[in-house]
Amino acid sequence: MESMESKKTDAGKIEDKKVKEIAEPATAVSSDVSVKVALDEIKAQGGQSSPVTDQGGKLLGSVSKDQMNRKVGGCGHDPQTAPVEPQVEKESAYCFEDQTVGEAEKVMRDANVDELSVVSRDKVLVGKTNLGAISHQKKVGEEKTKATPPARE
16 A cells, blocks of 8 residues: 555656646648648658648548658559548557546557657547657656755654
């Protein structure tokens, strides 16, 4: 059984924070655009992939530049007219905004990804998080713990 003191000590750990506390804004590709538009949006974001949402903002999955280039351009289809929706990876990993950072980190490690879309319980995209942000938060937390003298009883 845990003592009250160990519960106090663990309460401030980054792993126990909610994902929404560290999530960053995310830009998504709309499901009704062409592959060319999706590729341009991903390039503008400076990434390799992007979440895809419907018109209501609900997460449908994700697309990657490499996959779209291979499946569309590599097969001779016209990216200007090919719709992005058939290219959506519907089984992409995500986490809920009310999950803990520790749970999100586990999802990332299990899915072998370094970034996750963060969604509400209705699956509306609210942001993104990544292993780098989690590592940074852990480091900041450790530095605060080292700098804070132990409480007197």
